[in-house]
Amino acid sequence: MNKKEILANGMGRYIDDIKLPGMLYMNIYRSPYAHAKIKNIKGGLNSSEFKSYYKSSVGEMAELSGNKEDKTKFLEPSLAIDEVKYYGQPIAAVFSENRYESEDLLNSINVDFEPMESTCSIDAALGKKDISKYTMAKYELGKKFDEKAVDHDIVLEDTFFNERVIGNSIETRGCIADYKDGMLTFYVSTQSVHSVKGGLMNTLNLDKDHVRVIQADTGGAFGSKGGFYPEYLIAAYASMKYKKPVKWIETRSEYLSAAYAGRGVKSYAKIYAKNNGKITGLEAKIYVDAGAYDAGAGGFSSYFIGFQVTGPYRIENVYIESSSIITNKSPVGPYRGAGRPEASFIMERMMDLLADKLNKDPADLRLLNASDEPFTSPTGEKIEEPTRPFFKKALDEFDYYNVSKNNKTGISFFVLIPASRPGDSARIQVKNGRVNVFLGGDTHGQGHEFFARNIINEMLGVDRELVTLENGDTSLLDMGVGAWGSRSAIAGGSALAVVCEKIRDQVIQKYGVYNTDNLLNGEYDASEFYKIDFDVYSLNANMVTSYVKDGKAMIKDWHSYYDLGKVLDKSNVIGQIEGGALQGIGQVLSESLRYSDDGQLIISSIEEAGLLNAENIPENFHIKWSEGSSKVPSHAKGLGESPTIGTPSALVRSIELSTNKRIRETPIKPDYFY
Amino acid sequence: MYPDKFQYFTPGDIASLEELLDKYRDDSKILAGGQSIIPLLKMRFTSIPNIIDISNIKGLNFIELNDDLEIGPMARTAEVAASNIVAMNCPLLFDAAGKVADPQVRNMGTVGGDICEADPRNDMPAVMLALNADFEITNSSGKRTVNSTEFFKDAYTTALDSNDILTKISIKNIGYHGKYFKFTTMASDFALFAVAINMKLNSDETVKDIGIGLTNVSSTAVKANEVEAYLKGKKIDEKISEEAFSKLLNMIELDDDYNGTKEEKQKILKKIFVNGLKEVYGDSK
Incomplete structure (x- = not known):
């Protein structure tokens, strides 16, 4: 049985399926306030006993930001110290051998709060006198320019907002810490056992030989399980203290209040253009609602958005000011796309605005602003392929000029920037006639097993059924990064390809010749960290048609034309594309994490979070791709985030053609269609 | 789900139920x-020491046409939404039952439970008010x-005393035309608000009788008495509908919240109300 069949048949082993002898259940007492002083705490494990700050190294694109500022002042304590800064922040923990009793014990905790004024949105923070107090990080990209020096006929401005959304994986966060004889064994639902191990070692001062992190079957993540969380530390500390295994598995409302959310971006854009449609200048101010603490992404995501805002378009003058704003909300983290959809939304919305203003076809206008040569944007984004020929081909594949005559049609063009750096690791172990594969990034529902089997089959000639992809385990592969940022086929796939060569060499060394029987009859083992210190960008396009019925947008046809490099597995590709498209649609139509003005989270279920219903699935998916060249050994390009980038911009355009009302925000408000 | 501790009872007849309730x-x-109740317990928004499940009591689940349309409190919402008797005699109830939540909830949920819980977002209270049940x-x-x-006093508050049981719902106003116009956001199956309309015409196409109930526009379901009185004896056109809506506005309370401002909500409600009146009036002709 392959992994997909195991999971689909209810035979997976998730965190909540694992029960260890004598195990305690941990429950977290969380802040009911967005901002308050803690005058006194009685009960539970709290910061009077366990004082620590955690650091999450999500890793994604961190190198790009070049932010040298000391970020330690924005770190979150694992249990609140004297003050709480967001609704849902952990304050104390309780433990019992019975899950229900552990829940009951939360009533035994007494906290004396003094509520304080809270700042719960970007607008509220921008209205403050001393904005620097509310700024986590600030960047300038491109070069300031003088309006008079820019050749232009018209100037257009607009404001955009993407509300916070969150991954909402079916399985919430969870872990089991088991400390025994000086060794911490830590089971976790994660995208990266290595980032969890790093976090535990750094904060609890454990050396690498005394921490083993094992990935349980992981029921989805979408970015929210890429990093490190305070609850992991609390569970580990408690296991060391009570000398018993400690399990934490959260409820959905805890997930919504305290797992890292994504998006939450406001922007002001201004473009300068010629009457023929050529854009000559772009100015933008970008603000990220970073939350109360820096959990690894809040500080640099504003930079990352600004960096790629011009996407595939060659614009001579660009000046971006971007800031990460501190608010009394949960820390922001990477959510599928993580800055990329936000950037594309700004640029593509401005393209459509300009097309309307000049009465030009939006596709023609995009082609005009694309490029026939490689170029580097004023923000430093190196586009190594000419963008215009690709998008011309995409429009042909979509049959755009015909479709758009009779349908409300939106398109979007974008460049995907995968988190290829710093590469990743893989290990192959051949034993008992079977091949076990380990990857540095942990599969969490995408089905990496399929591409891993194909690579082994293609390079070593082994039957796919004899290949197993194991869950992450730091004792079996002691180096690695993680699965996020559209990187697995690029970094993980390449590491695996390189290790295949090593295994092949081992067989040749032994027998003088390689064949599959020689491989499977022996025992072999090899691993490698394949380093990547360059970018693997790709060009991509989407087209969406829709109509409005009974006050709701219905999606008719969803088209993609993506450059995937070599397709490692077709079913992986289709699964990634359809799933990502649904998340892009959800962001536009319904998904959001809604807070009241005083920072109370006012949703408590996955339904209220606005996940799509089946009726909102597009009537037809038309999935196409090209297989352009790629510099890495797997020959793959990125994919995972592409549908979340291209869908929102194309869909909102399609909808506004039905209503003749411009869309500036996601999700669309209920009264929009009335 | 991790609710507080509770005792769970499943009485087999009304007498045992009465005994438990008295106790x-x-x-x-x-x-x-x-x-x-299940979501409230699950989230620990409430704690109820004794839960009495009445699904084993015989004789509470029926849909019958006698002089009135009679419905047992334990008739599952899905059964009402699939009942020919209801479809033929009470199209408003038939339509509304099919619009409650999702199929799983309709399979378990009951019309009686929907009424007695009196959550302001529940659909059946407004429907019952429109039907004069x-x-x-x-x-x-x-x-x-x-x-x-x-019956409906306030949010979650009804004329039921703590030892009372709803045992039958009777609907006299049958043979009317009616529909339930429910506006939901895409993020929820609960109504942001909804309008229930039950209507019968005279032979000259003037309104003989009309019942209008509204969901989630106040702390409990609202019966639009003044609007009903205004519309009786009239032929409904756009001008009359708009006038009716302005009367309706005096009877409801919409607030600003994350779903929109009061003005934005009024804009949607007006469209639903005016279009709804037009549609049911058209059906009745």
């Missing part, structure tokens, strides 16, 4: 499907009948 009074609650209420000292207009 535990305010410390108990009837479970009649669980559409509302009567409720038979039973307790250990006997039976009484309460009209729906006297």
Whole structure:
């Protein structure tokens, strides 16, 4: 049985399926306030006993930001110290051998709060006198320019907002810490056992030989399980203290209040253009609602958005000011796309605005602003392929000029920037006639097993059924990064390809010749960290048609034309594309994490979070791709985030053609269609 | 789900149910499907020491046409939404039952539970008000009948005492035309608001009788008495509908919240109300 069949048949082993002898259940007492002083705490494990700050190294694109500022002042304590800064922040923990009793014990905790004024949105923070107090990080990209020096006929401005959304994986966060004889064994639902191990070692001062992190079957993540969380530390500390295994598995409302959310971006854009449609200048101010603490992404995501805002378009003058704003909300983290959809939304919305203003076809206008040569944007984004020929081909594949005559049609063009750096690791172990594969990034529902089997089959000639992809385990592969940022086929796939060569060499060394029987009859083992210190960008396009019925947008046809490099597995590709498209649609139509003005989270279920219903699935998916060249050994390009980038911009355009009302925000408000 | 501890009872007849209710009074609650109570317990928004599941009591699940349309409190919402008797005699109830929540909830949820819980977002209270339904209420000292207009007091508060049981729903106004116009955001199956309309015309196409109920526009379901009175005897056109809507505005309370401002909500409600009147009037002709 392959992994997909195991999971689909209810035979997976998730965190909540694992029960260890004598195990305690941990429950977290969380802040009911967005901002308050803690005058006194009685009960539970709290910061009077366990004082620590955690650091999450999500890793994604961190190198790009070049932010040298000391970020330690924005770190979150694992249990609140004297003050709480967001609704849902952990304050104390309780433990019992019975899950229900552990829940009951939360009533035994007494906290004396003094509520304080809270700042719960970007607008509220921008209205403050001393904005620097509310700024986590600030960047300038491109070069300031003088309006008079820019050749232009018209100037257009607009404001955009993407509300916070969150991954909402079916399985919430969870872990089991088991400390025994000086060794911490830590089971976790994660995208990266290595980032969890790093976090535990750094904060609890454990050396690498005394921490083993094992990935349980992981029921989805979408970015929210890429990093490190305070609850992991609390569970580990408690296991060391009570000398018993400690399990934490959260409820959905805890997930919504305290797992890292994504998006939450406001922007002001201004473009300068010629009457023929050529854009000559772009100015933008970008603000990220970073939350109360820096959990690894809040500080640099504003930079990352600004960096790629011009996407595939060659614009001579660009000046971006971007800031990460501190608010009394949960820390922001990477959510599928993580800055990329936000950037594309700004640029593509401005393209459509300009097309309307000049009465030009939006596709023609995009082609005009694309490029026939490689170029580097004023923000430093190196586009190594000419963008215009690709998008011309995409429009042909979509049959755009015909479709758009009779349908409300939106398109979007974008460049995907995968988190290829710093590469990743893989290990192959051949034993008992079977091949076990380990990857540095942990599969969490995408089905990496399929591409891993194909690579082994293609390079070593082994039957796919004899290949197993194991869950992450730091004792079996002691180096690695993680699965996020559209990187697995690029970094993980390449590491695996390189290790295949090593295994092949081992067989040749032994027998003088390689064949599959020689491989499977022996025992072999090899691993490698394949380093990547360059970018693997790709060009991509989407087209969406829709109509409005009974006050709701219905999606008719969803088209993609993506450059995937070599397709490692077709079913992986289709699964990634359809799933990502649904998340892009959800962001536009319904998904959001809604807070009241005083920072109370006012949703408590996955339904209220606005996940799509089946009726909102597009009537037809038309999935196409090209297989352009790629510099890495797997020959793959990125994919995972592409549908979340291209869908929102194309869909909102399609909808506004039905209503003749411009869309500036996601999700669309209920009264929009009335 | 991790609720507080509770005792769980499944009485097999009304007499045992009455006994339990007399014993535990305010410390108990009837479970009649669980559409509302289960989520409240699960989130620990409430704690109920004694849960009395009435699904084993025979004779509470029926849909019958006698002089009135009579519905048992344990008729599952899905059964009502699939009943020919209901479809033929009470299209408003038929339409509304099919619009409650999702199929799983309709399979477990009951019309009686929906009424008695009186969550302002529940659909059945407004439907019952539009239908002028009567409720038979039973307790250990006997039976009484309460009209729906006297039943809904406030959010989660009804004319039921802690030992009362709803035993029958009677609908006299049958053979009308009617529909339930429910506006939901895409993020929820609960109504942001909804309008229930039940209508019968005279031979000259003037309104003979009309019932209008509204969901989630106040702390409990609203019966639009003044609007009903205004529309009786009139032929409905756009001008009349708009005038009716302005009268309706005096009877409801919309607030600003994350779903939109008061003005934005009024804009949507107006469209739903005016279009709804037009549609049901058209059907009635």
